[in-house]
Amino acid sequence: MVEAIASQNPEDHCMNQKTKEKTISRRSMVSRGFTASAGLITSGLLPTAHGILPATPKIRIGQIGTSHPHASGKLAAIRGLDDIFELVGVVEPDEVQRQKIADKDVYRDVTWMSQNDLLNSNVAAIAVETQVSQLVPTAMQCLTAGKHIHLDKPAGMSLPACRAMHEQAKQKDVTVQMGYMLRYNPAFALLFDIVKKGWLGRITEVTAEMGKLANDSLRQELSEFSGGGMFELACHLIDAMVTILGRPEKITAHNRSSYPNKDSFLDNQLAVFDYPHAIATVRCNHIDPFGFPRRHFNVVGEQGTFQINPLEPPKVSLALDRPRGNFKKGFQDIEIPTSGGRYDAEFEDLANVIRGQKELAWNSEHDVTVQESILLASGMELSPNSLPIQQNNDAK
Missing domain, CATH: 3.30.360.10 (Dihydrodipicolinate Reductase; domain 2)
Structure with a gap:
């Protein structure tokens, strides 16, 4: 896993995606021969084209929370990558919030579940998209249940809690992928x-x-x-x-x-x-x-x-x-x-990690330093x- 790139140096809210959108990025980079893409895929910083990933079995995934500003965009990405992921369900315990977003395109026809039901299911991964104050506590419950997580930003308001979260992931041998989109x-x-x-x-x-x-x-x-x-x-x-x-x-x-x-x-x-x-x-x-x-x-x-x-x-x-x-x-x-x-690309990369094809390029030490x-x-x-x-x- 990489630390800071500098150590390897020889000298030292908008744009929500519709469910129907499909990725064209990594495959098109290769096929069209873009100069800017040279070396990126082999560097491990971009995932391979998702079409190269095995079509089956799909990775079972759920989402907890709809209140984060990125929640609908993340769910749209998951649903759009339906050759990689099977969306099992979405958790939103706040009935007022659920009614507020239920008619949005990305949430139509999803299976609404309780958090306990999702945690006790056989999903491999959970996207945590709650309010910021609940991100890390919810993440801890997912990790305790042995689930890989995609955790939206930032990682709460407590540095010790962030450290404890990564320690729990290490003990359970699962991945914390932070949602820093850049x-x-x-x-x-x-x-x-x-x-x-x-x-x-x-x-x-x-x-x-x-x-x-x-x-x-x-x-x-x-x-x-x-x-x-x-x-x-x-x-x-x-x-x-x-x-x-x-x-x-x-x-x-x-x-x-x-x-x-x-x-x-x-x-x-x-x-x-x-x-x-x-x-x-x-x-x-x-x-x-x-x-x-x-x-x-x-x-x-x-x-x-x-x-x-x-x-x-x-x-x-x-x-x-x-x-x-x-x-x-x-x-x-x-x-x-x-x-x-x-x-x-975030979820394509997470799929590669879950399937054991690579390690995430940002390790827990990096994430704690960022926090x-x-x-x-x-x-x-x-x-x-x-x-x-x-x-x-x-x-x-």
């Missing part, structure tokens, strides 16, 4: 592969941002989290940053609430991550009217740069100080192949028994 974005898969090969040289800088314009309803909803948008949204960026650079030495959090008379939501945030040879910055701004198209992730090394802007659908600019593989010296725009559904970094970057507290990364917190 892991399987083809632009990020290419970035991870290029960094792993050392083509950018030693990494010195990462700058990243995810924002949106939150209405009053969303602000109220996100006020539940003391860490604001950095905790709930920018966690995707922090996961990608840790994939490249590993565990930071120090994190400085700058958090602002722009409308304290309205709510307590931290809507304008910046976190600075200090590394021995690099400085990374992650921003999250929920008062940005052009937040979605401005989302970006840029990496600077001593021998090149890699820029993704926007993140979805991704556009990539690569600059190299010398030719590397099929890429020339200097600046170049890289055509990124069209993937299938937003979450298809620690998210909490500190959001200005949230760690357990007093933890040995945390050095933290500075500037909250207003």
